[in-house]
Amino acid sequence: MENNGNGQPIEKVSIIVSHGSLEGVYPGLIMANGARMAGIEANLFFTFFGMDAIINKRMDKLKVATVGNPAMHMPTVLGSIPGMSAFATSMMKKEMEKIDIPPVREFLTMIHDAGCNIYACKASVDMFHLTKSDFCDEVDEIISVGQFYEVSAGANIIFT
Amino acid sequence: MAAREILGKMLEFDNDNHLKNRDDWNEEVAVELAKEEGVLELTDRHWLVINFMRKEYMEKGDAPSIRKLTKESGVETKELYALFPKGPAKKAAKVAGLPKPTGCI
Numbered sequence: 001m002e003n004n005g006n007g008q009p010i011e012k013v014s015i016i017v018s019h020g021s022l023e024g025v026y027p028g029l030i031m032a033n034g035a036r037m038a039g040i041e042a043n044l045f046f047t048f049f050g051m052d053a054i055i056n057k058r059m060d061k062l063k064v065a066t067v068g069n070p071a072m073h074m075p076t077v078l079g080s081i082p083g084m085s086a087f088a089t090s091m092m093k094k095e096m097e098k099i100d101i102p103p104v105r106e107f108l109t110m111i112h113d114a115g116c117n118i119y120a121c122k123a124s125v126d127m128f129h130l131t132k133s134d135f136c137d138e139v140d141e142i143i144s145v146g147q148f149y150e151v152s153a154g155a156n157i158i159f160t
Numbered sequence: 161m162a163a164r165e166i167l168g169k170m171l172e173f174d175n176d177n178h179l180k181n182r183d184d185w186n187e188e189v190a191v192e193l194a195k196e197e198g199v200l201e202l203t204d205r206h207w208l209v210i211n212f213m214r215k216e217y218m219e220k221g222d223a224p225s226i227r228k229l230t231k232e233s234g235v236e237t238k239e240l241y242a243l244f245p246k247g248p249a250k251k252a253a254k255v256a257g258l259p260k261p262t263g264c265i
Contacts, residue, residue: 040247114241
């Protein structure tokens with residue numbers, strides 16, 4: 001489908017990832033990668049619990065939320081059974097692998113190699129007492145919200 | 161859909177401006193299509209990508225994902241983006257005479 005002629009094609013996006021569950025992280029990654037694939041300039045900004053996706057010790061262990069997620073179609077008492085989140089996570093990972101969606105770490109490398117800049121939010125970093133060394137190598141910089149708006153000049157901002 | 165002349169022959173293109181008939185494609189046509197995309201010279205590495213995409217398309221009916229392309233062709237992500245700036249998936253498919261890839265990854 002081509003642009004229907006109403007409005008300019010998108011040339012740049014800034015994508016904010018604010019959730020740390022598996023289903024909270026992937027949409028932002030898929031959109032960032034998709035942007036680069038289409039030749040759209042992209043920046044990824046991780047804030048609050050979204051930072052789990054770029055913290056070395058945590059990024060390989062993201063889980064699907066089975067509680068407080070009505071779209072799981074699972075009663076809260078079932079979702080809270082130990083192991084349920086791990087089970088749902090492994091099911092989802094299997095399905096993702098089938099359609100060639102990489103694990104978070106590999107995906108971040110791919111996105112970064114594709115030319116997307118990756119940033120962590122300064123306020124969140126300070127709040128959680130983190131330093132640059134807690135993050136994976138793909139993280140370019142820890143930036144403030146002001147700097148985020150600077151790098152987002154001319155971009156569409158997408159909050160996930 | 162539109163037809164336009166490439167190397168003296170009228171060729172048909174789909175709505176995405178990709179070549180419509182696979183049989184119209186050959187290496188000379190690919191060189192011309194690449195020029196239209198701003199890729200002025202097709203190196204061996206470009207051909208590796210183009211031929212891999214064509215092979216995948218012929219076998220599976222769709223162009224490969226970037227991940228599959230990089231893993232199986234041996235051309236890494238960075239290089240792929242350098243070979244086909246401004247969107248490797250679509251550009252490479254276009255030069256390879258294939259429809260726009262339908263996958264998201």
